[in-house]
Amino acid sequence: MNSLALINEFLGQPPNASAHGYQIDHIIEFCHWFMGALFIGWSTFFIFVLFRFRKRRQPAADHAGVRSPISTHLEFSVVLIEAVLLVGFAIPLWAKRVNQFPPGKEALVVHVVAQQFSFNYHLPGPDGQFGRRDVSFVSNSNPVGLDPNDPAGKDDIVTTGELHVPVDRPVIAELSSKDVIHDYFVPAMRIAGDAIPGSLIPVWFTPIKTGTYEVICAQLCGLGHYGMKGTLVVDTPQDYQAWLKERAELAGGAQGAAPSPSPGAAQPGAPQQPQPQNKPSQPAASPSPSG
Numbered sequence: 001m002n003s004l005a006l007i008n009e010f011l012g013q014p015p016n017a018s019a020h021g022y023q024i025d026h027i028i029e030f031c032h033w034f035m036g037a038l039f040i041g042w043s044t045f046f047i048f049v050l051f052r053f054r055k056r057r058q059p060a061a062d063h064a065g066v067r068s069p070i071s072t073h074l075e076f077s078v079v080l081i082e083a084v085l086l087v088g089f090a091i092p093l094w095a096k097r098v099n100q101f102p103p104g105k106e107a108l109v110v111h112v113v114a115q116q117f118s119f120n121y122h123l124p125g126p127d128g129q130f131g132r133r134d135v136s137f138v139s140n141s142n143p144v145g146l147d148p149n150d151p152a153g154k155d156d157i158v159t160t161g162e163l164h165v166p167v168d169r170p171v172i173a174e175l176s177s178k179d180v181i182h183d184y185f186v187p188a189m190r191i192a193g194d195a196i197p198g199s200l201i202p203v204w205f206t207p208i209k210t211g212t213y214e215v216i217c218a219q220l221c222g223l224g225h226y227g228m229k230g231t232l233v234v235d236t237p238q239d240y241q242a243w244l245k246e247r248a249e250l251a252g253g254a255q256g257a258a259p260s261p262s263p264g265a266a267q268p269g270a271p272q273q274p275q276p277q278n279k280p281s282q283p284a285a286s287p288s289p290s291g
C-alpha cells in the first residue's frame, strides 16, 4: 500500500522490519486518515455555522437551537468508528502482543539491563541457561551483576550497546533497569517497553529483514539520555552463530578471571563502550527509581 509508506515516511518512521509491525503501521495509518477526515469535516462544519448563524441573518436568538438530526447522526458515526477502532483493532492487537508470547523453546530469550546511559544484554550461552544475577555483583566489568560462583553463568554472554539476533526467529527481550526508568525502543521493530527498576517486563518481536537497526531510550532518564543509543543487528542464522561463537570465546576468557574483578582490570568480554560520566561509580543497589 503506497499511502502506508507515505504516512510512515512523513511521520519519520523507519521502514518496518518485524512480523507484527505492519499491523501497527496499519492502525497508525488508519488513525491518521480518520483524524484528517474529522479535522476537515469539523472545520467545514465550523465555517458553515459561522456563516449560517451570523447576526445579520439571525438578529434574535433562537432558543430552540438545531432541529435537524444530522449532527446527532454525525456524532454517533464518529463514536461508532472510534469504538470499532478500539474494540476491533487496538484491543485485539494489544492482547496478542501481551498475551500470545512465542514458546520459550522457539524464541531467543535475552535479558536487557538498562542503566544510565546504555543497554546491556545478557544471553544464556551454549548451555541455554541464564546464570544467577545479583546487584551486589554489579561492577564496571560485570554490568549485569552475574554471579561468578554460579556454574550456569560461566558461559553466559554479556554485551553492551550491540545485540545480534537471527532473522525470522521470535525474540523475547526481558527488560529491567539498574537505576532509573528507561524505555527500550526499537523503532524498526515497532516495539517499545519501559525498563523499570525492580520489574521484569517482557516484550517480543520477530525480525523479518537482516540489517542494522537503531535502539534508543525513549524515557527521559538523565543528563546523558540523548546519547543512550544502541544497535540491533539482525543476522542470517550463519552470521548469528559466528557472532555467538565469537562472544562465547570472549566470555570464556572473562569468566575465568578472579570472582570479584577490580574496576581497573581490563577484561576481554567487558563492554567496549566508555563508562557513562554522569553517574556514581556503582549503580544503585536498591530497586528504587531516583529520577
Ligand SMILES: [Cu+2]
Residues within 6 Å of the ligand: 115, 116, 117, 181, 182, 183, 217, 218, 219, 220, 221, 225, 228
Ligand atoms: Cu534511558
